[in-house]
Amino acid sequence: MSVPTNHHPIIEFRGVSKRFGSLVVLDRMDLRILPGQTTVIIGESGSGKSVMLKHTLCLLRPDEGEVYFEGARIDCLSEINLVPIRKNFGFLFQLGALFDSMTAAENIAFPLEEHGGFTPEEIQNVVTGKLRMVGLDGVQKKRPAELSGGQRKRVALARAIALSPKVVLYDEPTTGLDPVRADVINELIIKLKKELGVTGLVVTHDMASVFRVADRVLMLYQGRFRFDGTVDQVRCSSDPVVKRFVEGHASDEDLLSLQTGVSQ
Ligand SMILES: Nc1ncnc2c1ncn2[C@@H]1O[C@H](COP(=O)(O)OP(=O)(O)OP(=O)(O)O)[C@@H](O)[C@H]1O
Numbered sequence: 001m002s003v004p005t006n007h008h009p010i011i012e013f014r015g016v017s018k019r020f021g022s023l024v025v026l027d028r029m030d031l032r033i034l035p036g037q038t039t040v041i042i043g044e045s046g047s048g049k050s051v052m053l054k055h056t057l058c059l060l061r062p063d064e065g066e067v068y069f070e071g072a073r074i075d076c077l078s079e080i081n082l083v084p085i086r087k088n089f090g091f092l093f094q095l096g097a098l099f100d101s102m103t104a105a106e107n108i109a110f111p112l113e114e115h116g117g118f119t120p121e122e123i124q125n126v127v128t129g130k131l132r133m134v135g136l137d138g139v140q141k142k143r144p145a146e147l148s149g150g151q152r153k154r155v156a157l158a159r160a161i162a163l164s165p166k167v168v169l170y171d172e173p174t175t176g177l178d179p180v181r182a183d184v185i186n187e188l189i190i191k192l193k194k195e196l197g198v199t200g201l202v203v204t205h206d207m208a209s210v211f212r213v214a215d216r217v218l219m220l221y222q223g224r225f226r227f228d229g230t231v232d233q234v235r236c237s238s239d240p241v242v243k244r245f246v247e248g249h250a251s252d253e254d255l256l257s258l259q260t261g262v263s264q
């Protein structure tokens with residue numbers, strides 16, 4: 001486990017709640033993410049993991065509570081004032097969407113062009129550097145359709161780190177990949193932490209990935225964190241909810257809803 005360089009959180013939630021209609025997704029959630037660590041968030045489908053990630057950079061805003069980045073409150077900033085804050089974040093989205101009509105190089109260049117202030121030569125150097133980082137130098141001219149699923153994820157990761165962010169949010173980075181390709185992504189998460197000091201927030205269902213990359217594991221359940229501990233602690237947890245998730249067993253309720261679904 002890496003030792004954080006200081007104990008000031010880079011991201012902090014204080015009592016964050018979020019509802020969609022009558023559905024309470026986040027329920028007075030508290031969270032402190034320390035810089036330079038990889039924190040993995042696990043939890044059932046629909047438990048609010050993606051919603052939680054989107055709050056860290058205010059793509060969604062809380063109904064109640066506060067969100068801080070490096071000690072400054074950000075949840076009440078205007079979209080314009082969020083621009084410099086968001087520059088600190090790279091987001092590998094759950095669906096990993098690259099722009100289909102653009103080449104790999106154009107995809108990676110996109111955030112730099114959006115941000116502005118880079119010469120064509122600087123952009124070219126960043127594209128090459130980031131593709132090298134993800135082990136794909138040479139695919140610059142290929143379009144997403146010409147790349148494999150694993151390569152597309154790596155190009156999307158190269159795009160997420162184009163602006164050298166302090167924090168990278170990975171939403172299901174290994175979903176849909178075979179175990180070998182998934183492990184390439186795990187290695188990249190570890191490499192970005194070690195070589196660039198990136199703070200990683202990883203949402204995943206993939207327990208192999210949890211055990212490989214996590215300094216700290218959080219389990220989201222009913223709007224709050226039910227578990228907060230190390231990989232060894234999650235492996236040995238006696239909490240039935242955590243155990244069921246880690247061991248991949250369905251609960252009686254899950255099985256019942258399945259039966260009800262089938263009989264309908
Ligand atoms: N923009 C939105 N408007 C309305 N409801 C939403 C919105 N975003 C998410 N939800 C709902 O909030 C709940 C949590 O969604 P979220 O996407 O965070 O789940 P998740 O834990 O990421 O699930 P998965 O593992 O399947 O990706 C779901 O019930 C979802 O339907």
Ligand SMILES: [Mg+2]
Pocket residue numbers: 049050051094171
């Ligand atoms: Mg999700």
